[in-house]
Amino acid sequence: MIVTSALIIWKALMCITGSESPVVVVLSESMEPGFKRGDILFLHMSKEPIRAGEIVVFNVDGREIPIVHRVIKVHERQDTGEVDVLTKGDNNPGDDRLLYAQGQHWLQRQHIMGRAVGFLPYVGWVTIIMTEKPIIKYILIGALGLLVITSKD
Amino acid sequence: MHSFGYRLNALLTFAVTILALMCAIASLSDNFNTPSPSAEIQITNINWFQKQPQGNDEVSLTMNISADLQSLFTWNTKQVFIFVAAEYETPKNSLNQVSLWDAIIPAKEHAKFWIHTSNKYRFVDQGNNLRGKEFNLTLHWHVMPKTGKMFADKIVMTGYSLPEEYR
Numbered sequence: 001m002i003v004t005s006a007l008i009i010w011k012a013l014m015c016i017t018g019s020e021s022p023v024v025v026v027l028s029e030s031m032e033p034g035f036k037r038g039d040i041l042f043l044h045m046s047k048e049p050i051r052a053g054e055i056v057v058f059n060v061d062g063r064e065i066p067i068v069h070r071v072i073k074v075h076e077r078q079d080t081g082e083v084d085v086l087t088k089g090d091n092n093p094g095d096d097r098l099l100y101a102q103g104q105h106w107l108q109r110q111h112i113m114g115r116a117v118g119f120l121p122y123v124g125w126v127t128i129i130m131t132e133k134p135i136i137k138y139i140l141i142g143a144l145g146l147l148v149i150t151s152k153d
Numbered sequence: 154m155h156s157f158g159y160r161l162n163a164l165l166t167f168a169v170t171i172l173a174l175m176c177a178i179a180s181l182s183d184n185f186n187t188p189s190p191s192a193e194i195q196i197t198n199i200n201w202f203q204k205q206p207q208g209n210d211e212v213s214l215t216m217n218i219s220a221d222l223q224s225l226f227t228w229n230t231k232q233v234f235i236f237v238a239a240e241y242e243t244p245k246n247s248l249n250q251v252s253l254w255d256a257i258i259p260a261k262e263h264a265k266f267w268i269h270t271s272n273k274y275r276f277v278d279q280g281n282n283l284r285g286k287e288f289n290l291t292l293h294w295h296v297m298p299k300t301g302k303m304f305a306d307k308i309v310m311t312g313y314s315l316p317e318e319y320r
Contacts, residue, residue, distance in 0.1 A: 033257065034232055034297045052238050052250035053293040053305055068293075072236070072252035075279050078245060084279070090234060090257065093273070118302040120176060150158075 022114075023056055024066060027125030030089030031055075031068060038125040041068060043114030050074060050083050050109065055116040058087065061101045066113060069096055075106075083109060179229045180301020186227045192220035192292040192308050194237065200271065202283070202319050210283035210316060212276045218254070218292070219267040225296055226261040233258040234295040239276060240309075241288035251276055253290075285317040 007062060026039045035041065040053035050056065050071060056098055057068045072095060084106035088095040131136040200213040220236060225233055236255035243249060253272040258264050293307040 034234060053254055053295055054238060054239065055303075056293075070234075072274060074250040076244045076248040078247040081247075088183070090255075098200075110295065116303070119298070120300055124201075 024068060025127045026068060027065065027128070028089075030092050031070075032091045034090055035068070035119065036121070038123075038128055039119055039121050040124040041116040042118040042120075044117045045114040047114075049076065049081070050085055050112065056085075056087065057113045057116065058107055058111045059113060060099060060111070061104075063099075067096070067099065068116060085112070162212055163248055176300040180298060183227050183229050183296075183301065183304065186224075188222075188224040188306075190220065190222045190225055190308065191245060192197045192218070192222075192281045192310070194218050194290050194292065196313060197269070199320070201314055204281050204290055204319060205277070208281060210278040212283060213271060214253075214276070215269070215271045216254070216290075217267070217269050220265070220292060222258065222264040222294060223261050225294060226264060227301065229298045229301065231297050233264065234297060236293050238291050238293060239288050239313075240284055240291055243278065243280060243282040243286075245282070249278065250291075283315050284319070285315060287312075287314040289313065 022039050022043050024043060026035045026037055026041060029037060041055075042059070052074050054071050055068060056071055057066050059066050067087075069087040069089045069092075071085050072088045073084075075084040076082070085108070086095055086097070086106060088131050100107070130140070165226065195217045196214050198215045200215060202210070202212045207213050216237070220235070222233060222235065222272075229314055234257055235254065236252050238250045238252045240248065240250050252274050253276055254270060258266075289309050289311045290313055291307045291309045293305065296304040
């Protein structure tokens with residue numbers, strides 16, 4: 001029941017927020033004390049322009065894991081409306097230029113996957129534990145499989 | 154139908170659903186809060202104003218920032234993140250927002266404050282358009298809840314300008 005309802009909620013969130021991954025788990029302490037490791041963030045991507053202060057999720061070319069940080073600088077072109085964006089983690093001493101690709105000084109719209117609009121504490125720990133200690137994932141799946149096999153329905 | 158496993162499953166699903174509902178209601182209660190924040194910023198000194206080797210203007214300034222943001226806090230508020238940004242227009246860019254200073258307010262008691270500080274982050278333009286530039290200083294805040302929807306808003310203060318000449 002939990003699994004199916006979680007799946008339904010996940011798919012519904014994908015439709016509502018219009019984003020491919022509507023929920024991300026916070027993996028680092030770079031946004032503390034606001035977001036701690038294990039919190040989950042709800043994302044939403046609208047056509048509104050990116051503005052300073054928004055918390056955005058972005059991918060750097062060559063890195064798999066998306067990063068969730070705050071926009072601290074915005075430069076928007078007069079003619080094209082395209083933006084150069086600089087981000088920084090609240091808890092980091094410096095901005096994110098060190099994290100961007102070699103020679104990259106700004107993020108553009110295409111790098112940004114969504115804005116964080118809401119959050120739930122602690123719920124993401126399940127994902128972190130399952131990623132960092134895969135044995136737990138196997139135990140869980142094994143137990144679920146056992147439940148299915150042994151139920152008398 | 155009444156096995157232990159089935160009952161545990163039903164109980165857990167119910168518990169998780171109720172918890173999710175409580176988080177949603179907690180977040181909804183934030184909508185009933187009507188905040189009335191106030192802020193004032195004075196630029197006390199332009200420390201220096203130079204053109205960098207790559208051709209970009211940079212300015213260092215000192216400000217007095219005073220604000221009363223106590224009305225933003227509700228029981229569901231974990232912290233309020235605030236920052237001061239300079240906003241201006243140039244021939245090349247329709248909007249430039251450069252964050253100069255930020256802080257985290259962890260509790261209501263700290264939300265009424267006065268601070269004398271130079272800019273934490275470098276005020277650098279894309280180009281050399283800053284001489285004599287008029288700009289706004291906006292105080293943005295981002296209310297981060299214990300659970301649920303985050304709120305953000307700002308106060309725009311106009312009428313600031315940079316010197317005509319480098320110094």
